Amino acid sequence: MGIKAVVAGASGGIGQPLSLLMKTSPLISELALYDVVNTPGVAADLSHISSPAKITGYLPKDDGAKLAFKDADIIVIPAGIPRKPGMTRDDLFNINAGIVKGLIEVIADVAPKAYILIISNPVNSTVPIAAEVLKAKNVFDPKRLFGVTTLDVVRAETFVAEITGEKNPQKLTIPVIGGHSGETIVPLFSQAKPSVSIPDNKLAALVKRVQFGGDEVVAAKDGAGSATLSMAYAGFRFAEAVLKGLSGEKGIVTPSFVYVPGLPGGEEIAKETGCDFFSVPVELGTTGVEKVQNPLTNLNDNEKTLLKACVEGLKGNISKGVTFAHNPPQK
Numbered sequence: 001m002g003i004k005a006v007v008a009g010a011s012g013g014i015g016q017p018l019s020l021l022m023k024t025s026p027l028i029s030e031l032a033l034y035d036v037v038n039t040p041g042v043a044a045d046l047s048h049i050s051s052p053a054k055i056t057g058y059l060p061k062d063d064g065a066k067l068a069f070k071d072a073d074i075i076v077i078p079a080g081i082p083r084k085p086g087m088t089r090d091d092l093f094n095i096n097a098g099i100v101k102g103l104i105e106v107i108a109d110v111a112p113k114a115y116i117l118i119i120s121n122p123v124n125s126t127v128p129i130a131a132e133v134l135k136a137k138n139v140f141d142p143k144r145l146f147g148v149t150t151l152d153v154v155r156a157e158t159f160v161a162e163i164t165g166e167k168n169p170q171k172l173t174i175p176v177i178g179g180h181s182g183e184t185i186v187p188l189f190s191q192a193k194p195s196v197s198i199p200d201n202k203l204a205a206l207v208k209r210v211q212f213g214g215d216e217v218v219a220a221k222d223g224a225g226s227a228t229l230s231m232a233y234a235g236f237r238f239a240e241a242v243l244k245g246l247s248g249e250k251g252i253v254t255p256s257f258v259y260v261p262g263l264p265g266g267e268e269i270a271k272e273t274g275c276d277f278f279s280v281p282v283e284l285g286t287t288g289v290e291k292v293q294n295p296l297t298n299l300n301d302n303e304k305t306l307l308k309a310c311v312e313g314l315k316g317n318i319s320k321g322v323t324f325a326h327n328p329p330q331k
């Protein structure tokens, strides 16, 4: 089966390196690039790479969004503005909420069966917006809608390895759960595989670094945006996990921000946290999320405290997205 993939926001800081990685994937036979600017150039450039994926580039004119998304199997969305120093991810809501809503409306019409991977911030709110739009169009399948929180997992691997001396951080599996901003990000070092030992005097700083890793990059870029290259890596890693699951590979498990009450194994998580959307390790298969794992049963005391702070913030982010989807501000 040929896989059609789309990157929406393909000309941006994340979109370009992400499209490059997607172009090199042997799992993709067609790659459509959509953005409001510059896609013809990015597509022409990538089209010279001798990998199988056939590249096309679309702009909004001449129904470009519809043509780009039509019958797509997987759509990755890094469209939207990034942070500058002094901003929170929630400060991006006013602009990015409308961008994501508009893109999902088109996707619901022309690619209702697509796997949708949302990178655009604030993820804690943009994913609930997407779910509400898909519900309103009667095409919502919780197994196919994902908030991409993989960068938190990637950071946890990297920062833990710096402490433990592990030479290959990719050998570590560290669940990071909750949401994707500040204190809503909850790394579970106690559930790392293989197990890791973090000295007591380093734990608080490590947790903070994973929670606020995005701020570190925003500060270093000093007004020129937020993480793009590490995010492209993380976005591709997650897209590849979804594609491998689709192709029948077994044992693919990685965290994602999903609609938990609609997924096998997720009901308890929604009940315990009071959050309908939560990042948890998901088992990926031929139809998307086959099951969610429940990491909440094994938390240590420190992680329980982190979880409490997480759900307080996350609930508000989720309801802000749901409210927006139903009552967008009038133009």
Ligand SMILES: NC(=O)C1=CN([C@@H]2O[C@H](COP(=O)(O)OP(=O)(O)OC[C@H]3O[C@@H](n4cnc5c(N)ncnc54)[C@H](O)[C@@H]3O)[C@@H](O)[C@H]2O)C=CC1
Pocket (backbone or CB within 6 Å): 008, 009, 010, 011, 012, 013, 014, 015, 034, 035, 036, 037, 078, 079, 080, 081, 082, 083, 092, 096, 099, 102, 103, 118, 119, 120, 121, 122, 123, 148, 149, 150, 151, 152, 180, 225, 226, 227, 228, 231
């Ligand atoms: N989930 C995560 O872990 C992360 C999320 N992000 C988020 O990803 C988003 C993109 O970041 P960057 O690539 O650095 O920003 P950027 O500004 O470099 O690129 C965004 C692209 O989106 C395009 N765009 C704007 N409106 C659009 C629309 N209606 N349709 C299609 N494309 C549209 C722009 O033309 C631009 O090319 C931001 O919201 C950022 O906060 C960034 C890093 C990590």
Ligand SMILES: O=C([O-])CC(=O)C(=O)O
Pocket (backbone or CB within 6 Å): 082, 083, 089, 121, 151, 213, 214, 215, 217, 218, 226, 227
């Ligand atoms: O910090 C930001 O605004 C971008 C982001 O989500 C991250 O790097 O985790």
